[in-house]
Amino acid sequence: MSLFEWCQWLQHTRFATAISESDWLFPLIEGSHILALPLSVGMIVMVDLRLLGLAFCSEPAGKIVHSFLRWSKIGFPIMFLTGVLLLITQAGKAYGNTFFRVKLISLLLLGINAVVYQKLFFPRMAQWDSASGAPAGAKFCAGFSLLLWIGVIVCGRTMAYQF
Amino acid sequence: MLPARAPLRRNLVTSRTRLLGFLLLVFATLLVSQAKAHHNMTAVFDFNDRVTFTGTLTAVDWRNPHTYFTVEVKAAGGAVESWQSEGPAPSFFRIRDVGKADFEASVGKTVTVEVSRARDKSRFGLIRTFTLADGKIVSACPQNC
Amino acid sequence: MSLLSILQSWSGWAPFVFVRDSKYGMPAVQSFHLMGLTVLLATVLVQDLRLAGLGMKEYGLSWLARQVKPWTLGAFAVVISSGLLMFLATPGKYIDSHPFRLKIALLCLALLFHFGVLRRFTSVDSPARPRAVNVIVACLSLTLWFGVGWAGRAIAFIP
DSSP: OOHHHHHHHHHTSHHHHHHHHOSSHHHHHHHHHHHTHHHHHHHHHHHHHHHTTSSSTTSOHHHHHHHHHHHHHHHHHHHHHHHHHHHHHTHHHHHTOHHHHHHHHHHHHHHHHHHHHHHHTGGGGGGSOTTTOSOHHHHHHHHHHHHHHHHHHHHHHHGGGGO | OHHHHHHHHHHHHHHHHHHHHHHHHHHHHHHHOOOOOOOOOOSSEEEEEEEEEEEEEEEEEOOSSOEEEEEEEEOTTSOEEEEEEEEOOHHHHHHTTOOHHHHHTTBTSEEEEEEEEETTOSSEEEEEEEEOTTSOEEEOTTTTO | OOHHHHHHHHTTSHHHHHHHHSTTHHHHHHHHHHHHHHHHHHHHHHHHHHHHTSSOTTSOHHHHHHHHHHHHHHHHHHHHHHHHHHHHHSHHHHHTOHHHHHHHHHHHHHHHHIIIIIHHHHTSSSOSOOHHHHHHHHHHHHHHHHHHHHHHHHTTTOO
């Protein structure tokens, strides 16, 4: 069975059908996916803004990262769970959707970006001089993160218009 | 310190009162407006191009965010044309006391659908009204009209 | 002249026509609306969490409020302009929608609450106020703003 065929099968399972046909369950899942954005992406945006020296500048970067990332750990599981459930209900349709593919690739790149940041910059954050701000590499990660999250949101919204 | 603050606070109250007044005005306008929806244009459907077709309901795709219905229509020459129509979400119908079972009961029977036709002139449209086999008329207005 | 006919006379303006009739006009505007609400609600969340004493306790309440203020205002500008654009492009679709009316009513309440009440609460670091009052204010703020969000989502599902 090809991946596409598996996606089509998934979309027509009783579980997927129950969600997509439900009066209230689908709107609840979709609404939660959108409204968990502030608790997930919103927190990352705050962190990126600090790294770029645009907000919360009088506090050490390491402290800001720690505070906001804590809350994003509640938001991202919600995004992931609701995202997977939504995908299951339309797996076959999403398979060929260009915007969805770009969204997935962007999420993957964001994951890689996070790991790179974790390995290269996170351990040394306490040593950054507040006055001069984060090193150029960290700022690049932050800027890259912001751009990709914008892409994820745009693709997420636009994919519905390509079905 | 205190005398310098007092005038500032008075200004804030004034501008806040104006904001309050404006917001209450918007609030009130929305509550009392009795407007009826008129047609509007979207990228996919032409709300001025209304088509009504009658035929046999063959498929009901009852899903979020849009429902889809396939109707086989006998064209003039005897050939059978397949028309697809898009409806609002299941919850929209539920609020109007219409469920999936009502549509499925009409499968294999004659239905009449009035749609706003797709701009590409294909046999596809956005449902305005759907007359079920038992004669019950379901309207997708004002949402889709 | 009903309100709707006045609005409809404006909807022939080029930007509105573009949003309405182009393939990606609407999703583009909606994307801005989503980006705006992400930042707007994040700033509200941060303040309310601190006010309720549930999080961000490493920072002063008034400092947090001052830091997020430009972002709250900027994000709100994005949300309101994208919202207005969508509304004025197809007023007929929204003005009769019950969730839309509820959304605007909640928005008015949220704005009144935010600039009338919350601002007073977040302007002082350690007020001599019982914790319960802070929690209630924070909960009301979150309920109103997220209520606007949920009502907005309901537009697509409820007439």
